Amino acid sequence: MEKQFEEFKLQLEESGGVREKIRSVVTEIEASNRMLSSCLLSVHQSLPLSGVLEKANGHIETVKGLYVQLAEILKDCPGEFYRYHGDWRSETQTVVSLIAFLHWLETGALLMHAEAEKKLGLGSSDFGLDIEDYLTGLCFMSNEFPRYVVNRVTAGDYDCPRKVLTFLTDLHTAFRMLNLRNDFLRKKFDGMKYDLRRVEEVYYDVKIRGLASDGSAQGQANATGDQLTLP
Amino acid sequence: MEKQFEEFKLQLEESGGVREKIRSVVTEIEASNRMLSSCLLSVHQSLPLSGVLEKANGHIETVKGLYVQLAEILKDCPGEFYRYHGDWRSETQTVVSLIAFLHWLETGALLMHAEAEKKLGLGSSDFGLDIEDYLTGLCFMSNEFPRYVVNRVTAGDYDCPRKVLTFLTDLHTAFRMLNLRNDFLRKKFDGMKYDLRRVEEVYYDVKIRGLASDGSAQGQANATGDQLTLP
Amino acid sequence: MEKQFEEFKLQLEESGGVREKIRSVVTEIEASNRMLSSCLLSVHQSLPLSGVLEKANGHIETVKGLYVQLAEILKDCPGEFYRYHGDWRSETQTVVSLIAFLHWLETGALLMHAEAEKKLGLGSSDFGLDIEDYLTGLCFMSNEFPRYVVNRVTAGDYDCPRKVLTFLTDLHTAFRMLNLRNDFLRKKFDGMKYDLRRVEEVYYDVKIRGLASDGSAQGQANATGDQLTLP
Amino acid sequence: MEKQFEEFKLQLEESGGVREKIRSVVTEIEASNRMLSSCLLSVHQSLPLSGVLEKANGHIETVKGLYVQLAEILKDCPGEFYRYHGDWRSETQTVVSLIAFLHWLETGALLMHAEAEKKLGLGSSDFGLDIEDYLTGLCFMSNEFPRYVVNRVTAGDYDCPRKVLTFLTDLHTAFRMLNLRNDFLRKKFDGMKYDLRRVEEVYYDVKIRGLASDGSAQGQANATGDQLTLP
Amino acid sequence: MEKQFEEFKLQLEESGGVREKIRSVVTEIEASNRMLSSCLLSVHQSLPLSGVLEKANGHIETVKGLYVQLAEILKDCPGEFYRYHGDWRSETQTVVSLIAFLHWLETGALLMHAEAEKKLGLGSSDFGLDIEDYLTGLCFMSNEFPRYVVNRVTAGDYDCPRKVLTFLTDLHTAFRMLNLRNDFLRKKFDGMKYDLRRVEEVYYDVKIRGLASDGSAQGQANATGDQLTLP
Amino acid sequence: MEKQFEEFKLQLEESGGVREKIRSVVTEIEASNRMLSSCLLSVHQSLPLSGVLEKANGHIETVKGLYVQLAEILKDCPGEFYRYHGDWRSETQTVVSLIAFLHWLETGALLMHAEAEKKLGLGSSDFGLDIEDYLTGLCFMSNEFPRYVVNRVTAGDYDCPRKVLTFLTDLHTAFRMLNLRNDFLRKKFDGMKYDLRRVEEVYYDVKIRGLASDGSAQGQANATGDQLTLP
Amino acid sequence: MTTNSTMRDEFAKHADYLNSLNEKREKVVKASRDVTMNSKKVIFQVHRISKYNKDEVLLKAENDLVAVTNQFMSKLVKELQGTDFWKLRRAYTPGVQEYIEAATFCRFCKTGTLLNLSEINSSLLALSDKSIEPLQINVLDYLLGVADVTGELMRLAIGRISDGEIEYAQKICQFVRDLYRELIVIVPLMDDNAEMKKKMEVMLQSAIKIENACFSVHVRGSEYTPLLGTDNPDFSFFGVSDFE
Amino acid sequence: MTTNSTMRDEFAKHADYLNSLNEKREKVVKASRDVTMNSKKVIFQVHRISKYNKDEVLLKAENDLVAVTNQFMSKLVKELQGTDFWKLRRAYTPGVQEYIEAATFCRFCKTGTLLNLSEINSSLLALSDKSIEPLQINVLDYLLGVADVTGELMRLAIGRISDGEIEYAQKICQFVRDLYRELIVIVPLMDDNAEMKKKMEVMLQSAIKIENACFSVHVRGSEYTPLLGTDNPDFSFFGVSDFE
Ligand SMILES: [Mn+2]
Ligand SMILES: [Mn+2]
Missing domain, CATH: 1.20.58.200 (Translin; domain 2)
Known part of the structure; x- marks a missing residue:
């Protein structure tokens, strides 16, 4: 019995560690989303659009960097994408809404799924949108x-x-x-x-x-x- | 846009189909668990243990068959075990509690994780406990x-x-x-x-x-x- | 259009009337249930059982009379038992619990469904338990x-x-x-x-x-x- | 006691079976309603009306067929229309809203109750609108x-x-x-x-x-x- | 203890009776309000105003009669106006809105509080607006x-x-x-x-x-x- | 406006940082508490008391060290003890229960408030128990x-x-x-x-x-x- | 414009009315909070009872209660004078309920009986200015307060068993059961009984807790009845008296 | 017994501590309620503004606010002196928030700017006894109060449009949007932000209401711009000025 629980301990600590790393990145994603959102809100005030878009694209770069970090973390847990998926789901939905709105402002067209993945630096590995x-x-x-x-x-x-x-x-x-x-x-x-x-x-x-x-x-x-x- | 949604439709229908198949097997697992639980409950009434155990083992065979079916369904969705995991999680916890109790009645020892997997016909494929x-x-x-x-x-x-x-x-x-x-x-x-x-x-x-x-x-x-x- | 709504008006008033009548009887059933329940509570105080039972049976007679009234009201709405069923369902569950407990006190046996119907004066017409x-x-x-x-x-x-x-x-x-x-x-x-x-x-x-x-x-x-x- | 519960078991399974059959038809009604609704929605986009109406009437035929199936199921449960009524109530309200809107588009007049029943193939048996x-x-x-x-x-x-x-x-x-x-x-x-x-x-x-x-x-x-x- | 509760029961039944009486009058007020409202609504359809006003004033007489009944009921419960107030509050707000609108139609002026009381036959006794x-x-x-x-x-x-x-x-x-x-x-x-x-x-x-x-x-x-x- | 909010952001990030530091220490306190509790629990299994007490006192030293760290963190936020208090409240209650139990095992007497503070290395600064x-x-x-x-x-x-x-x-x-x-x-x-x-x-x-x-x-x-x- | 100034006069009246109503409500709320806090103190005082200090503890509790009545209830009464009691009920009901709880708790401990509403109300008469209509607590607030006291009685019963006063606990048990049986019939008649329904559930749980404690003492005592050569369970071993 | 009496001494201290803490809390709650009620009155006074009486109405509002500060905030400050402000925060936060709401509302109407926390806090310094640590409102309560003021600003904006003051409404709109954009970044950093999150939703709804009102005026005005032979929408028809 003891040996089995010894092993469980290791495994639980490992997945706990993964979760902790994810949590820390997700907190940063949430903060970046807030900045991006606040920046996009100025379109309601009819400021020159070009300035808004430029600033927004800066924030998107930050978010992209964070998603790359997430994907990096998940690389060590093959087949477990959906195990931790709930931990960043809500933030991902938010970021999609923001970059899709931004994309529409820039092009008047819908941001496609593949484009969204690209904007977030995803899709090449197991970690997709x-x-x-x-x-x-x-x-x-x-x-x-x-x-x-x-x-x-x-x-x-x-x-x-x-x-x-x-x-x-x-x-x-x-x-x-x-x-x-x-x-x-x-x-x-x-x-x-x-x-x-x-x-x-x-x-x-x-x-x-x-x-x-x-x-x-x-x-x-x-x-x-x-x-x-x-x- | 249309083409992309066309594709989504297919993918959503596919995963919807998987979910429906899982649901149907899980319903059966739940029913079998009720039978097994009902059978094990008679140990509280001091009926002869040997009869109880024999009958209970019969039910476990049924449950095992159902888990093999589940594993079969999941085979077509590599890497998505945790995507659907929530759909059978509660039933699995119940069945573990029942077979572990039965095992203790039979042997006085703890049912190990590997033994539990074996009893449920799991562990060889991606589908584990x-x-x-x-x-x-x-x-x-x-x-x-x-x-x-x-x-x-x-x-x-x-x-x-x-x-x-x-x-x-x-x-x-x-x-x-x-x-x-x-x-x-x-x-x-x-x-x-x-x-x-x-x-x-x-x-x-x-x-x-x-x-x-x-x-x-x-x-x-x-x-x-x-x-x-x-x- | 007007003619149709004229007719609806009649029908809605009719079923409204039925509901009103039911409501008034159900209120009385609830009050009787409370009396019966209060009476049965004294078994916890070890008063002589015979007195409690006698008094309780008196209350049951009252309730029975009320159910007969209900059945009478429903007689005019053939096939609509389940239309109004929700209006007395909760009170019926309560009264069953009370008379079944009383029956056990008297006989040590389970009050059968047919016996329960009989105690409540039901079962002969469309109005059953x-x-x-x-x-x-x-x-x-x-x-x-x-x-x-x-x-x-x-x-x-x-x-x-x-x-x-x-x-x-x-x-x-x-x-x-x-x-x-x-x-x-x-x-x-x-x-x-x-x-x-x-x-x-x-x-x-x-x-x-x-x-x-x-x-x-x-x-x-x-x-x-x-x-x-x-x- | 056992005999009574034996009988209950049969009755509960029977009504459970009815409910399951209803559920399955109602799911189909819901899907058809979505198609019908989606089709009718295009009147907001000023597509040629005649095409919309034709297509919509096709969907209504499907729904009608499903209501006939429902009525068929209920035939075996005389007097229990209102017992199961809640299971299809919401879908029926939706379908009425759709066919009444369609009817207005076609004729400028209100769809009468009897007409609605006819459109849904109801009214002849116990199963009415x-x-x-x-x-x-x-x-x-x-x-x-x-x-x-x-x-x-x-x-x-x-x-x-x-x-x-x-x-x-x-x-x-x-x-x-x-x-x-x-x-x-x-x-x-x-x-x-x-x-x-x-x-x-x-x-x-x-x-x-x-x-x-x-x-x-x-x-x-x-x-x-x-x-x-x-x- | 029993004696006091016996007395409470009587008192509460009495006030329950009051409430029941109020409820019945209030239901009538509500119905009259609906008639009055329905009548006043025709000003939106540009029917001749004089006819509308005459009819409306007829309904107000009815409502006034009902408020007099309410006041009569409350006479037996001195000092308890606000105990039961919630039972007619909503209807009173509605009737005030209607008679004030009517008053404006007739005079172009605001219906004062004292005038409203008078129109409803209130204010002389404890029962005010x-x-x-x-x-x-x-x-x-x-x-x-x-x-x-x-x-x-x-x-x-x-x-x-x-x-x-x-x-x-x-x-x-x-x-x-x-x-x-x-x-x-x-x-x-x-x-x-x-x-x-x-x-x-x-x-x-x-x-x-x-x-x-x-x-x-x-x-x-x-x-x-x-x-x-x-x- | 912007300037003030900029400042707030800094202040709040600072207090967020404090909270993060606290969180990390509190997690360690919680872990130490679990060890201490686990160690004390062995008194239920009648292991030799002296060994238990010695080991337990070791854990308390650890906890004390952590509370000193907490106090250190709070030193930079004068007057804000109760702002963050909720973050360690539950763990503190637990540790008090454990050291008080231990104290009773050792002395048969109640651990006084001042003694508890001393055992946790508190009381000299703003940070008290x-x-x-x-x-x-x-x-x-x-x-x-x-x-x-x-x-x-x-x-x-x-x-x-x-x-x-x-x-x-x-x-x-x-x-x-x-x-x-x-x-x-x-x-x-x-x-x-x-x-x-x-x-x-x-x-x-x-x-x-x-x-x-x-x-x-x-x-x-x-x-x-x-x-x-x-x- | 005349209409305009007439309207202004009308609304000036209404503004005064609303301002003074609000101020009165605020004062009543404050007075009610004082009553609550001090009534709670009386309840805690009663809980300091033990087998030996009963009279002394209850005497203090009663004096404290008198003080609550004279200092805080009288303030509430004063603030309310001249108002419709039902109109401001929501502002003072918490305090009144807690006061009822404290008063009935004291009375039960003193005499084992339920303090009647009429007794409380006559004591309030004394507090009022004779010229204005005095505050009389209504049945609903009384019942809501009485429902709460069963929670305190439960705590008391557990404590009494610890002190070896098994019979006292059984008396409490009986009292709570009686209250419950009386109330269960009355609850649906109460004006707005959602709050009371919740309290009834708590009350039932309290009754069950007392019953379980009595059961536990009883079976434990019964095990040795034959051993001790007597027909009646001997509970003298309960309580800590014998080693103090 | 010694142990026993030591214990008694220890708990006597704790009893005193709890009693005085509770009493202080009660006093603070009462003072806070007074602040709330009177701050609300200030807010209503500001809403009495119209195109023509602006200075007069605001002057009265400001005087009322000074009275709230001197009479009621000072009482709160007095009750709190010597206490840990964070410990009793829940007892006074409603009053403080409403006070912030009233003060920032007045300031916006006067100058179109946001009253800073530091300004408020320095005005509170004057109220404190110099020897003891003075009450300083914390960022959280300030932000919660500021979030509330947007609701009042929305009401104000609708009224200003009715008075034909379209630009005023647009200034409010801009102000509320700015506040929202600033706050959205800060909210997740706040200590316990569940309450604030709710307020943010309300604030967004307020902003949208103002925007819709501005939109409505704009399209209506734009319809006739060509007709009136001018480039800018003419809003002089809005407001009731011209028939009074
Ligand atoms: Mn209590
Ligand atoms: Mn406000």
Whole structure:
């Protein structure tokens, strides 16, 4: 009996050590996420977008470095990715939502799963970006849009709602293809329709007042800076 | 975007399918556990032990078959043992507690981790018996002993408390070597001391009344059947 | 549209009326249950059992009258027993627990389902005693026994634990035959084992002190009144 | 005692079996509802209505088939419709909301209770469409209209708000005739007034801008396809 | 002990009886409120105001009769007004909102506390109108105005927003004199700001289009009937 | 604004750093406590007391060193003892219970507050032993005695119950001088009554059998070693 | 504008009303907290009872209770004078309940009986200014306080057994059971009984704890009854009296 | 017995300690409640602001706040003197938070800036007895109070829009956003941040409410910008000024 427990002791200490290392990196990821999030929040204030994006990309580099550290730690535990997965899941969903929002700001397009992995320095080893985490992150990203379009319109950018609406409608349609289980992700996705609805209403508000361009005439006069030219 | 979600759909359906298959086997394991538990419970009623053990071993064969099925399902998902682990964790802890108790009844010794794996047909493939599940199972087993000694003494078996006490004290000492995290297992282990305490009290009750043998003289007169001769 | 809603109005008012009538009877059942329960509580105080039983049977007559009223109300809604069932379910479980306990006090035997229906004046019409309610009631009854045996022993009745233990063990064994769903009843039944365990401990306490009769010698001297002679 | 529990075992297994069968059909109904809902949602994107309706009617056929299966299962349990009713209640309310919305799109009129039953293949046997489920479904349908009129107006259909407003006002007036209990349905109905209010606001928006036709001149110019011609 | 509890039982049964009587009257008040509300709601549909008011006043007579009944019941419980107050509080807040709205429709002025009491037949005995209920009722009344002005404007009454705006602004200013706790009333009062905002927006809409009269020339052309001439 | 928050961030990071340092020391205290507890637990198994005490005192030295480290850390945060107090409160209560039990084993007397501080190397600086923690620790110590006397009697030391009983009775009487709030400490103190009761029962058991010495004749025959000679 | 100033007058009245109501409520809450804290002290004083100091300890407890009544309940009564008691009930019910708990606890220890609500209320009459309606504690607060006292009685019973006063413990057991049996019928009649329902569960647990303690003493005593050559269990060995 | 009496002496000390700690806690709780109630009144006074009475209303609010400081905060400070501030923090934190809320609210309305913790703390220094360590509000209570003020700012913003003060509303909006962006980074560093996390959610909702109101005014104004022949939306139609 004693010999067996001797061995258990070693194994438990080993996995305890792994957990401790993970915890420490995850705490740093959370702090970086907060910085990134705080930085991205300034898009609501119509500061010049280029400055925001540059600063944000700096934070992403930090986060990427941390994920590489995580992957390094996990390298010594082959086949145990999902054993510890719960320890960084929530932070990963957050970071996906942030980098996907940022990507949309930069390109007007959806950040693909492979791109997200690349941005976080993952995917080459066993340590990948779980699909459900990626999808949950997209749902969180969607939650940012209603506030964004409202503030863009207040800043005089009447074209933004249409663009966001197109993007969100496509995303929502794509999600509907999936057969989601009755779980956390499903609930988050069910919430996405409220974002869509709110964006529709904002679009309605500018459209009915004749403020929205019809999308055909690109590049109309606008005075509020560089945010409009991007997406 | 569509292509990516197409692919997600396939992957989610696949893992959904795995989960469904697991669920169905786990439901059967749970039912078998109930049968096994029900069968083992009759030791509290002082039925002849040999009959109980034989029947119980039959149920274990069933459970073993089910675990082999589980392992078979998981074979197609290399590296994902811990992804689905939560789906059968609770049932596994229960079955460990039952077969360890049975093993003690048969041999008076602790069922080792390797023996437990063997009894459940596991260990050869990726699908093993998680150490923490094994340990949690032992804690659950310990919970059965207070009731057992009480009923054995009522049935006139005054030697049982001493044997159980020795066994539980050793087990408790072995557990104390481990550096448990502040989690479920730790809480269960913390509960073991109440079992120990209760068995000590029963031993005290028989000892102070001069009913306990001193352990040196084996084979003293007892009238209640074959249970006493085993451990 | 109007005509349809006109009709709905009538139907909703009708079923509303039924519900109101049921509510009023159920309130009375609850009050009677309280009286009955208060009356039965005196068995813990070792008052002469015959007086308690007589008074209790009086209350049961009242309850029976109320169930007959309920059945009468339901007669006008054929096929809708289960539509309103939730409105009296909890009170029915309580009353079953009370009359089953009373029955055991009187006869030492289990109150059968058919007997319970008869005691409540049910069974002839569509209005029967739902099996799961009956079983839940038995679980509630079981919760009374630990306290009962403790108080009986304090009152000097050392034979009571053995009788109760035999009864509860049989009941528990019978219940184990059932394949209960993972619901309310299952949880209540899972609780029954704690009652059993407590009664075993009380029996142990009297047995180890040589206070328990061995069950063969009936009618030994006891001074605390008529409670002992019954079961 | 044993014989009684033997019998209970059979009965519980039987009703457990019924429940399992229902569960499996209801899961399919839920999936079909999701397909139907997803299909109907495209009316918000101003796709040609005729295609949407055709596809939707296909899904309804599937759902109808499933309800026929449910009714078949229940045939063996006369008088127990309400015993299992809770198992499909929520899905039924959803399907009613969907087919009623579809019906309005096709005819501009309210789907009557009898029509709803017919669409779901119910009503001939014991298995009918519970009135409260039907009414709750109508409330859910009402929740779709605010979003619908917003999107229709955005798409240039300025006549839609008036039509919806007339319909919702009538529906709301009809509901007000009912004396609803203080329950789930009542809460849902209380929510309908917010839908009404929102539609009034959209109507106000088009009216004050002189965009709304006055309802007398049908067939004014519109460019967004066939949706406008229907209701 | 028994004697005291006997007495308590009588007292509590008595107050239970009071409560039951209150409950029955309150149910009727609630039904009358629904009728009154339903009647008043037709002002949103631009029916001739005089008819609406007449009918509404009829309902108020009914409600008044019911409050007199309540006061009668309470007469037997001197000093216990606030013991039972919670039983009719919510209905009283509703009725205040309705009669205050009606009063505004009739006079364009605020219904004072004393007037409200008079309309409900209260104030002479112990049974008065609680001030916080009165104030909460006024907040509820305020919630009706945004919908009202929207519908009035839709019906062509462009003078209504200005009148409502003046009234609501004064009411809001008056409310700000109060020091509220962080409770229900404060939350309701917070809502009044949004009503005010909405009415301003409608006023702005008509003003900017030159539709609003400037308030000096009464009796300008309007085609939608008698509603405008009143306040 | 930014400047102030920058400063806050620094301050909070600093106190976060303090917390982290504390956490690390407290983890070590917890581990040492487990060792100490494990070592003291062997008194239940009747190992020679002197060895146990020596080993235990070694562990206490370790713990003392850790508390000195804690005090050192806190030196940089004057006046903030109670800010971080919650972080080591539970461990301190545990260590008090252990050293107080050890002290009783060595001297038969209560470890006073000042003595406890001294044993932990505290009291000279701002970092003291909170009185409520000390008292809670004493309650925890009391919980050990019932088990201790049971095992001592089993080991043949019939004099132990009397000594423990005297000590616990005095302690209980002293505790009753306190006016406690309805908090954690009161709940723990309530538990002490049950320990006292249990020790009395054991004392009664040995007394009634004539096994207990009457306390006047020290040094009566005992065979189980040196434990008895100490307290 | 006239309307406007009429409105202002109306709301000025309401503002005064709300301000004074709030101030009164605050004062009542404070007075209630004082009653709570000092009633708790009385309860702890009673728990200092032992086999030998009973009279002395109870005398002090009773004096303390009188002080609570005269100093703190009277303050509460004063703050409440002229208000609707039911309106501010939530502000003072904690204090009143704790006071009931302390008063009934003292009484039981003194006489073994339940202190009646009418007795308490008549003692409160003396505290009130004669000209204004005096505070009378209502049945609900009384019952809520009485429910709490069973927890203290349980603690007392365990202590009494330790002191060898088995019969005293059994008397407490009987008393708690009686209370429970009476209350179980009354609870559903109480105005807002969610709080009381929780207390009933605690009360049942207290009763069971006392019963288990009595059971334990009984079986232990019974084991040696024949040995000691007597019919009645001899509990004189219980308690620590014989070695002090 | 010696042991016994030593024990008694020891526990007599502890009893005194616990009694005086409890009494002090009670006094602090009461003082804190007074601070809360009167700070709330200051907040309501600020809300009485309108386009025209700004100076007058704020002057009264500031005077009221000074009264709260001198009458009620000073009482709290007095009760706390000589105690470990962290030990009794739970007893006074509600009052202190509400006080921070009132003080920062006043300051924002006056100057559009955030009142710093150091300013508040230096004003408290004046209240303390010089010989004893003065009460200094800690960062946590300050931040919790500041988080609350955003709710009041939201109410203020809605009111300002009604008064036609669109720019004022936008200034508030900017201020609340800045606060949120600063706090979001700091929250995880706070000692026990469950309470703060909840407040952050409320704060975000407040920000969104202000943004929506600003949006609504903006699109409505923009619709007619061309019509009015100007580049900037004309908000002069907002507010009730023009018909009074
Ligand atoms: Mn208490
Ligand atoms: Mn506030």
